[in-house]
Amino acid sequence: MSLEFPIYSPVQHIAHPLLTEKNIELAIKRDDMIHPFISGNKWRKLKLHISHMKQLKINKLVTFGGAWSNHLLASAAAGAQFQLKTYAFVRGEDVSNPVLSLCKLFGMHLIFVDRTAYKDKYALFESHFNRDSALFVDEGGRSKEGIIGCETIVEELTESYSDIFLAAGTGTTCAGILSAITKRKENSIVHAIPVLKGGDFIQKDIQDWGIDTVQLRLHTDYHFGGYAKTKPELLEFIHSLIQTTGIMIEPTYTGKMMYALFDQVKQGNIKPNSKILAIHTGGLTGFLGMYEKFDNLASVKELVKTMY
Numbered sequence: 001m002s003l004e005f006p007i008y009s010p011v012q013h014i015a016h017p018l019l020t021e022k023n024i025e026l027a028i029k030r031d032d033m034i035h036p037f038i039s040g041n042k043w044r045k046l047k048l049h050i051s052h053m054k055q056l057k058i059n060k061l062v063t064f065g066g067a068w069s070n071h072l073l074a075s076a077a078a079g080a081q082f083q084l085k086t087y088a089f090v091r092g093e094d095v096s097n098p099v100l101s102l103c104k105l106f107g108m109h110l111i112f113v114d115r116t117a118y119k120d121k122y123a124l125f126e127s128h129f130n131r132d133s134a135l136f137v138d139e140g141g142r143s144k145e146g147i148i149g150c151e152t153i154v155e156e157l158t159e160s161y162s163d164i165f166l167a168a169g170t171g172t173t174c175a176g177i178l179s180a181i182t183k184r185k186e187n188s189i190v191h192a193i194p195v196l197k198g199g200d201f202i203q204k205d206i207q208d209w210g211i212d213t214v215q216l217r218l219h220t221d222y223h224f225g226g227y228a229k230t231k232p233e234l235l236e237f238i239h240s241l242i243q244t245t246g247i248m249i250e251p252t253y254t255g256k257m258m259y260a261l262f263d264q265v266k267q268g269n270i271k272p273n274s275k276i277l278a279i280h281t282g283g284l285t286g287f288l289g290m291y292e293k294f295d296n297l298a299s300v301k302e303l304v305k306t307m308y
Helices: 017-022 041-056 070-081 098-105 121-128 144-155 172-183 201-208 232-245 254-266 284-289 300-305
Strands: 011-014 025-030 060-065 085-091 109-113 134-136 163-168 189-194 216-218 275-280
Touching (some): 041 172, 060 070, 121 134, 172 189, 172 201, 201 216, 232 254
Parallel strands (some): 060 085, 163 189
């Protein structure tokens, strides 16, 4: 994959009895198909950083995340792809899991730090690296470069949509989409689903980037207990939707987003004849830390075993 590699992210239309009943059209932007590991918004948020590194002849990418971070895995895979050395400060105790093992396999050097030290990322970076030879990439790829990269999601669309749904962690992808629809003078309402408690900060953060949020609707009640937390109704919904559509989603991001979308439709908050686009932001390795939660749901373990 060169930096100019033409990505594959089709728009796939979805059929579902609830959508038919409500006379609503739903399509999914399949960013999960961009790459097996540098998937979804992760590639979009990393691309400009990597291009910048190549221009400056910097070969060390330093980033941050939790032990199950899709961003860390994407950064590690991108480093191997583009011949960069990658380093990650991992929040919390020294642990081993499938995601971190994949990071190591791609050549990433992991530095575990306690949660107090992790709060000052710039201090951690400066205590280990030189800014002239290493690039700081914030947790989740949060940056102006990430926002610009995520604008391309909208730029690739050939149709307009009344509503756009996406999961939100740092809010970077949401900021990019809002910026792009403003530039294109689209009337779409952007529904962001924070996947952690207290997601109200996302609107202010986007405004602080200088991006208009008049078309933003922030749905803060679909976190299911907090980041990476689940409840039986969420797991059952994910299981049902995978079997109905054949599209893999996971409990941390895309599962919560799709649950919110269908719940908003069910409640009648989305008008009949609406045309919805859901952004599949990838991150399917999120299933690896949660598949045991599906033990009481038929066949989900078999789905997970065949993912990779």
